[in-house]
Amino acid sequence: MAKNINIKTGDTVKVIAGKDKGATGKVLSVLREDDRVVVEGVNQVKKHVKAMAQGQESGIVTVEAPIHVSNVMLVEGDGVTRIGFKKVEGTKKRADGSTYTVERSVRISRKTGEEI
Known part of the structure; x- marks a missing residue:
């Protein structure tokens, strides 16, 4: 693997x-x-x-x-x-127009902490 x-x-x-x-x-x-x-x-x-x-x-x-x-x-x-990861919350829209929150993983810089 x-x-x-x-x-x-x-x-x-x-x-x-x-x-x-x-x-x-x-x-x-x-x-x-x-x-x-x-x-x-x-x-x-x-x-x-x-x-x-x-x-x-x-x-x-x-x-x-x-x-x-x-x-x-x-x-x-x-x-x-080096590369790290952190969870970021965001919102998504459903087909009927309502919204919901989701968590996604983004790459960050270990040096500055900013998103890559």
């Missing part, structure tokens, strides 16, 4: 360990079953591709490979921060 990953697609993260330490980039995809993320411009590898369809070229291309989620931290302002 995969762990809970607090990083989402579209977040800006900084690599804190590995060969690309210090690099920042946008998260392109999250692989929950493997606890890995694909970050734009980080952990680039050469891949040999074969022309499968007519008109498509074969050769060697550079693509981003996944890195473990423990090697990245969310960027907030000038530095990095």
Whole structure:
């Protein structure tokens, strides 16, 4: 069973360990079953591709490979921060027009306490 990953697609993260330490980039995809993320411009590898369809070229291309989620931290302002959660109350509308309160969980910055 995969762990809970607090990083989402579209977040800006900084690599804190590995060969690309210090690099920042946008998260392109999250692989929950493997606890890995694909970050734009980080952990680039050469891949040999074969022309499968007519008109498509074969050769060697550079693509981003996944890195473990423990090697990245969310960027907030000038530095990095850990991610926490808190419950926030809100209101929703029913089809008949009446309202009711709901509790939802939101991501917060451990550094500033603000909602991400």
